[in-house]
Structure formats: structure tokens, C-alpha cells
Amino acid sequence: MGKNKMHTHRHYEEENEWGCGSWLEYTMVVVLASVLLLGSLALTLFWVIYYHNGFAWREDLSKQFNLHPVLMVAGFITFSGFSILLYRICRCCRRIYVKLLHTVFHALSIPCVAIGFMAVLDTHNLKRPEAIPNFYSLHSWIGLVTMGLFAIQFVVGFFSFLVLLCCEGATSAFRAALVPIHASFGLTTFMLAIAACVTGLTEKVIFTLGNSYSRMPEEGIIVNAIGMSLIALAILIGYILQRDEFRFRAHVLIRSGDL
């Protein structure tokens, strides 16, 4: 009860410190980031449904491939992006709830990435008369590195920031030391996911449109727009994470060992 009171008090104090300009800036960047996170997924959905006839599983390989861009953007960009943003959006919940939501969002992106990965492997392996080789392109190599980093981040984060809470006092120094490393590698993983997406989009648009890409057909512009919304996200998420003012109550909770 006493602890809660202190939190409420600090909360009130801190909110009062924020000027009108800070609130405006905070609202604008968080809203813009949310719009871009959902917008890039919506544009990808529009692209594959309108220009590539939607989805299927095995009965139509080209439609099965369509699952790949949509699920990868959903997992690596939309879910992961919101999972990162949560630490800035949830300004009035207890940190443990934010951490659990952060884990849930990242956990949701795992099936997306897994099914998106299987979809492209299937379309390569089942292609007739001849299977398409896997893992030859720069895009696939970047994708593999991104998935590896994502998996390491998830496992390390899960054990360090949730499981180790069982012996809270003894591990608080270790967990506090790990926070900036986890945060920095999280941002790097997000940036690599964007690099993987833009190389994938480039590959796909050249394979589909060939030389006509240079005449800027509608589909080319849509694909470029997806890529640019991802680039805008890279700039915006980088900016939001850097702004210490947007990081709510971290100093209070580090003190109370609630990392």
C-alpha cells in the first residue's frame, strides 16, 4: 500500500514536470509509430491480395508464397515493433505487466515468423519441374541472422527478466546490467528485420516486374511505399528509444528492484 502510494506520488510529480510540448511530441511520435506499424502490414496485405491473388497452402505455391511477406512483416515488424513501443505506451501500468505484455507480443511473433519461414521453404522445395535452392540470396542470409538474434534475445530476455525474478534480490544487479544490452540488441534486431524486409521486397519486385519496374508501375510504387514505411519506422523507433523522457518511471523502479 505504502509502495503504491509512493509510485502514485512519483507518477504525479513526473507528469507535472512534462510541459505541453513534451506531451504533444510524445503523442505525435507514438501515434505516428503505431500508424506506420499497422500501415506497413496493411500495405503488405493489400499488395499480395490485390496484385498476387491472396493466400493458399500447398495447393497453389505462388499463393502460399504470399504468406511469407505478410507473416514476416506481421511478426518482425508489427508485433515486435509494438512490443518495443509498449515500454513507451504503457505509462501507468506496473512494470511487471509491461514486461509480460512485451513477452506476449514477442511470443505472438514467433508463430508468424515460423509459418512465414515454412511458407517460403515449401514454395522453394515443392516447385516443379525443379526445386528452387534455399539460402542462396543475401536476403535469406540477413533473414537467418535476424531470426537467430531474435531467438537469442527472446530466450535471454525470458530467463533473465522473468524467470530470474524468482530470486529477485540476488539477481537485481545482474538484471540491471543486462537491461541496456537487451535494449540495444533489441533495436539492432529490429533494424536487421527492416534490412531483411527491404532486400526481400527488392528481390520480389525485380523477379515479378523485371525491367518494367523502371517504368514505375503501380505495383512497384506500392512495394516502394511498403519499404519506405519500414524506413520511416527505423528512423522513428530509433528516435523514440533514444528520448529518455519517454522512458517512464525507470529510475523509480530500478531503485525498488522491480527490474
Added chain:
Amino acid sequence: MGKNKMHTHRHYEEENEWGCGSWLEYTMVVVLASVLLLGSLALTLFWVIYYHNGFAWREDLSKQFNLHPVLMVAGFITFSGFSILLYRICRCCRRIYVKLLHTVFHALSIPCVAIGFMAVLDTHNLKRPEAIPNFYSLHSWIGLVTMGLFAIQFVVGFFSFLVLLCCEGATSAFRAALVPIHASFGLTTFMLAIAACVTGLTEKVIFTLGNSYSRMPEEGIIVNAIGMSLIALAILIGYILQRDEFRFRAHVLIRSGDL
């Protein structure tokens, strides 16, 4: 003299605080980053000289194009990368010298980027029987955004951290507030440069090799290796910048108003 003595003393104190492990880690990551910065440029040079017959200007358009990847990697990756790393490498110079070197390295990357940009415009515009359109691809759009951010960072950095030194006291609070923003956008610009490079490499390798790319010919592997060295740089530079221990003497110099 007194100030110098204080610096030497703080320097000595801080070095003593670093354990053997920190020194080993610091040396390893800085050496590895330097090797990757030079290695990615060397690989790019090897690629265009060995597989695409080197350089020319206007008398041979395909050779003129070769200037584009080499100069862009030199400007946006090698020079910019070392310019960022300087703040970690120069652990015993006065901060003003580091800032001047940071400016010089970034200034050196300007002619590289400018000539690299002109080289690709020329090869597009002078192509016969028909000119190739400019700025249609996702790669070109990402490149334009990167150049824009780079230019803004350079101008803002130059005026804020060098020109405003003329009224040191009056502008110190403003300059101190700008440091994290400049640093964060600097890292983002570097990441976008890497995104521009990997999309460019993907474009070029598909236009050159076509379907044979999937059989992993030598050239494909070389291009992927260039891309992967850039991805490794993204991870490493992200890690180095995040490690506060590697940021030398910042607290001493913020106090002495030498920002």
C-alpha cells in the same frame, strides 16, 4: 597546466577502474569493427575490379557504374563508420580534437558520396539506345533518404558543436541536450546506409546474375559476403555505442564545458 594535470589524473583513475576483461573486450570489438569497415570496402573493390573490370569515367558506362558501389561504401560505411568509432578509439586526446577529426572524416565522405551519386546518374542518363530512368527503385528511395539525413546531421552537427563553440558558455546547455539526439540519428543514418547498401547489392546481383544467382556462383557469394560484413557492422557498431564504459571521459568534459 592545472587543467591538464586534472585530466591526466582522471584519466589514470578511470583506466585503473577498467578490469582486464573490459580492456580485452574493448580491444576486440574496436579491432573487429575496424577490420570490418576496411574489409567491406576491400571486398567491394575486389568485386568490381575482378568481376566487372574496374573503373572508367564516361568512356565506358559499365565501368563508370563500378564507382557507385565502391564510393558509396567508402563514404557511407568506411569513413562514416570510422568517424563514429573515433569517439571510442581516441581515448587520450582532447575532445575538441576528436570532434575535429569526426568532422574531417564525415567531410571526407561527402566527395565520395557525391561522385558515387553522379556516377550512377551518368550511367543511367547516358545509356543508349534508351536512358535508364532514375529514382524508381526502393534502393534509390532509401539512398535519397539516407543522403538527406546525412546532410542534415552534418550541417546541424557542424553548426551546433563547432560554430557555436564561439560562445561556449551560453550554448553549453543547448549543445548538451543535442548530443544524444545527434548520436541517435547518427546511428540511424548508419543503419539506413547499410539498408541502402544491401538493397543495392541485391538489385545489382540479380540484374547481373539473374537466375544463376540461385546456383551460388562465386560472384554471388562475394556479394553476399559484402552484405554480411555490413550486417555484422550494424550489430557491432550498435553494441559498441551502447556500452557506456567505452565512452571515454564524457563526464569530465561535460563538467568542463568542453562539449
